[in-house]
Amino acid sequence: METPKNPLSIDVRIREGFSRIATAMRIEEWKKAKEVGLNPTQLAVLALLEGRKDGLNVKEIAAHLGVSQPSATDSIAALEKKEHLEKRAEQGDRRAVRVHLTSTGLAAVQRDAGGDLAEQAVGSLEEREQEHLLLSLIKMIRHLQESGAIPLQRMCVTCRYFAPFAHPDGERPHHCHFVDAAFGQRELRVDCRDHDETDPPSRAATWEAFQAGQPNLQAP
Amino acid sequence: METPKNPLSIDVRIREGFSRIATAMRIEEWKKAKEVGLNPTQLAVLALLEGRKDGLNVKEIAAHLGVSQPSATDSIAALEKKEHLEKRAEQGDRRAVRVHLTSTGLAAVQRDAGGDLAEQAVGSLEEREQEHLLLSLIKMIRHLQESGAIPLQRMCVTCRYFAPFAHPDGERPHHCHFVDAAFGQRELRVDCRDHDETDPPSRAATWEAFQAGQPNLQAP
DNA sequence: TTGAATAATGTAGGAGTCCTATGTAATCTG
DNA sequence: CAGATTACATAGGACTCCTACATTATTCAA
Known part of the structure; x- marks a missing residue:
């Protein structure tokens, strides 16, 4: 007994909601990335690497970005050319590399941090609501990661x-x-x-x- | 008096959470788009146009996608070549066009619908939690749209x-x-x-x- | 009403993302 | 040790996405 039209279930409407917020986030990411002369994907790679003492494999970077391994290679190459990161040999496996931030790369991520619109939107929620939201996100992320x-x-x-x-x-x-x-x-x-x-x-x-x-x- | 390391505020952590879910959604979108021979951006354009009797301007499409107007033109051109959409003259303004789905385009969006991973993840939440989540998203979206x-x-x-x-x-x-x-x-x-x-x-x-x-x- | 703003698209040019398919070592496994 | 597997790179191609700028059309004001 649906009432207004579009008899969509709540799951679908929530996905729509996520998608609108994702749009806003992408716009912000472009803005922030351009400030340091990059694009959102490149900045995402640098952010991913920040604070990882052992760096990451190409394959791991691809998985975290949700793209294919050759796509990750592309972005890594672009960043390598800009000297924001470097590849180091993996100990004990000469096929593999570990990707690390350079000091230039670290500077770029750190310059980027803070004050984006998505955070402002979160700030418009009440404290209790923020807490609920964080918990729901954690549950969803757990579900996504457990399902691979x-x-x-x-x-x-x-x-x-x-x-x-x-x-x-x-x-x-x-x-x-x-x-x-x-x-x-x-x-x-x-x-x-x-x-x-x-x-x-x-x-x-x-x-x-x-x-x-x-x-x-x-x-x- | 922060406790574990990374003294980040809850806003930042929530943004991180959104970003993880966005990654999962992007992966799903590629999967679904490929099934109909498109890419996620193109499918997003079609989905945007579905059920809009008057179509949309190029500029409006760009705004909804969060990209520049020439980027929207690109995607529209790609979809036009595939005959998934068509441009019609805007009444009373000969500069403008209105972009509409063709029947082929409509078929593509409709074939796409349903059953994605993000929705499953939402399904792993309790009913009350889903309701809270939907409300929080609506509040955030409102904030984002009121701030332009x-x-x-x-x-x-x-x-x-x-x-x-x-x-x-x-x-x-x-x-x-x-x-x-x-x-x-x-x-x-x-x-x-x-x-x-x-x-x-x-x-x-x-x-x-x-x-x-x-x-x-x-x-x- | 004419000429400057303003507005809606399109074009050009270029960097980079993203895919699939495949190649090349290195490592594992029976 | 041969064959499978794994990590990454390359190749080729379709697009996305940007910034400029060009083209019309519309609006607004003097």
């Missing part, structure tokens, strides 16, 4: 240092064993550079505990 | 037919005067083809009423 659609992300919920709901404190229920401190749901990381992944079984267990500890959602 | 970052979308909250919280019924509080029926928060449209926009003042009033009627959010 995207590579494993460096999120708390897949990290060996993460202890969900380890504290009775409602404001800071989680614990990070890497920094050995309690933290709240609002602090959950999507891309933590100290992330250290666990094997799938303990990942599942962590996720169980994380889900089980969540307070029930109320009607909006 | 993206064009006006065909959402209920900017539609002249939309009467927010017109009914005491908690499940179906809203009313659509176009179909003259009550509907619930889960049915809020992001891209309704029956949308008819209002002037900014009444838009603001509608938004006020919509916001004011929202139940308070609880802690997640």
